Amino acid sequence: MKTQVFGHLNTISLDVPRTSDLAKMNQRLVDASSQFKKKxxxxxxxxxxxxxxGGLTLLLPHILTTRKKWKDCKLRIFIAGQPERIQQDKDEMQLLMKKFRIKCDDIQVISDLNVRPSVESWKLFQDMIEPFRLHEGSKDTTQAEALRKEHPWKITDHELVTFEEKTIRQVRLNELLQESSRAAKLVVVSMPIGRKGSVSDYLYMAWLDSLTKNLPPTLLIRGNHQSVLTYYS
Structure with missing residues (x-):
């Protein structure tokens, strides 16, 4: 349903959710908020x-499985690897899990993480960020500088080029997550780093949105490279 607001100089069209849509949205929020209160x-x-x-991304899910509400869930671990050493990477990971006494039912090595995402997935990402781009490359120097100062949180053409590889990785990773983890009770993923002053707010949030799109409940974790795994984990 659209509501039009009329003024002296212009007309603004606002998208207002229907009452039924709001009710469904509120119910989803209620369901989501209570999802982890039950076994x-x-x-x-x-x-x-x-x-x-440092192992935080492994330790927290392991601790979860030792709790009553999660004891019926089993750990599956996915790691990035190279096609020519899949078995070696898997064996090394199994030794690591045994060393730290973490029970894991399945270890899978992802060897095609660096493949470009599909045209459709990439287009969806481009469409998503379009309203938040500056497009300063099409302006003259003075206009471009003014835009950057006025909207420092928006996505510049320069950073899209600079972080293209990392952006592609998030879109591709979501494809892999949907292929392998759509039925999981919980997905735990290494959180991408966004350094302050180098990545705009909108681009970083677009990474997170793209990474977690159409997934089960997803927990993003990033340790600080200090080891949290010990022989007594």
Whole structure:
């Protein structure tokens, strides 16, 4: 339903959700807020440990499985690897889990993380960020500088080029997550780093939105590279 607001100089069209849509949205929020208050049935906690961050991304899901509400869930671990050493990477990860006494039912090595995402996925991402781009490259120097000062949180053409590889990675990772983890009770993923002053607010939030799109409840974790795994974990 659209409501039009008329003024002396212009007309503004606002998208106002219908009452039924609001009711459904509120119910989803209520369901989501109480989802983890009850015992989780049989299923998996999928851990996508993509960077060695000290082990926090592994430790927290392991602790969850020792609690009553999550005891029926099993850990599945996904790690990034190279096609020519998939078995070696898997064996090394199994040794690490055994060393720290973390029970894991399945370890999968993802060897095609660096493949470009599909045209459709990439277009959806481009469409999503379009309203938040400056497009300063099409302006003269003075106009471009004024835009950057007025909207420092928006996405510049320069940073899109600078962080293209990292952006592609988030879109591609979501494709892989949807292929392997759509049925998980919980997905735990290494959180991408966004350094203050180098990545705009909108681009970083677009990364997170793209990464978690159409997934089960997802927990983003990033350790500070200090080891939290010990022989007594």
């Amino acid at each position: 989780q049935g049989k299923g998996t906690i999928d851990v996508w440990w993509l960077f060695d961050d």
